[in-house]
Amino acid sequence: MADAAERLLLFGPPGSGKGTQAALLAARLGVPAISTGETFRQAVAAGSELGRRVQAILALGNLVDDATTSEIVRGRLAQADARRGFILDGYPRTLAQAETLEEILRGRGESLDAAVFLEVPEAEVVRRMSGRRDQAGRADDTPEVVRGRLRVYEEQTAPLVDYYGRRGLLRQVDGNRPVDAVAEAILAALQPAARETVRSLA
Ligand code: ADP
16 A cells, blocks of 8 residues: 555536535545535635635536636645545536646646546436525525536536546446445445456446
8 A cells, every 4th residue: 555645536417416425535535625616615605805706606507717716726736635635526627627637737746546427317416406405505506507507517527527538537436326325336436446347448
């Protein structure tokens, strides 16, 4: 176990459970979970300059621009606790961001270990987000905004499945199951044996 670094990212449609799984995985692997969505929401709540700039974008379910988002990630990854590894939740969300991430890591002499794709059918994410809205009161969980976020996901983020597939980094996990079952499936997909299987199929 000389190199126990885990440099991972989780992606999938809004409401697919990325945040929940990123936190579980972070605790399990002892590396920080880094959520761009959470960072933006905290900035809005704090009323910072960044928060004022992104507030309307978040409320409409649109994406914050790539440059702003990537700078936040670059800064966060530079902190000491991300040296040994990290779990990115909600970044990258566009091909441009994926390319920037590669560049950031290359500059550090690092590379990604895996990109975990949480697969959840659209009907289920819509159901989950309407429940979440009642509980957590996120401004972007209204039915119209959710529909918009799903469109943004399909157009901008879904192409990452191919992007990471071509690089042999994609680990597809069925996210339409109880939280614990999904967490186990992610850990299984990260085992070296699972990586070999995926590679030999490629
Ligand atoms: P979800 O995946 O449930 O939609 P997130 O917490 O990941 O929620 O993101 C919430 C919002 O934050 C997004 O709708 C978007 O406006 C903004 N955001 C988060 N990550 C990114 C990113 N990588 N690029 C651009 N905008 C982002």
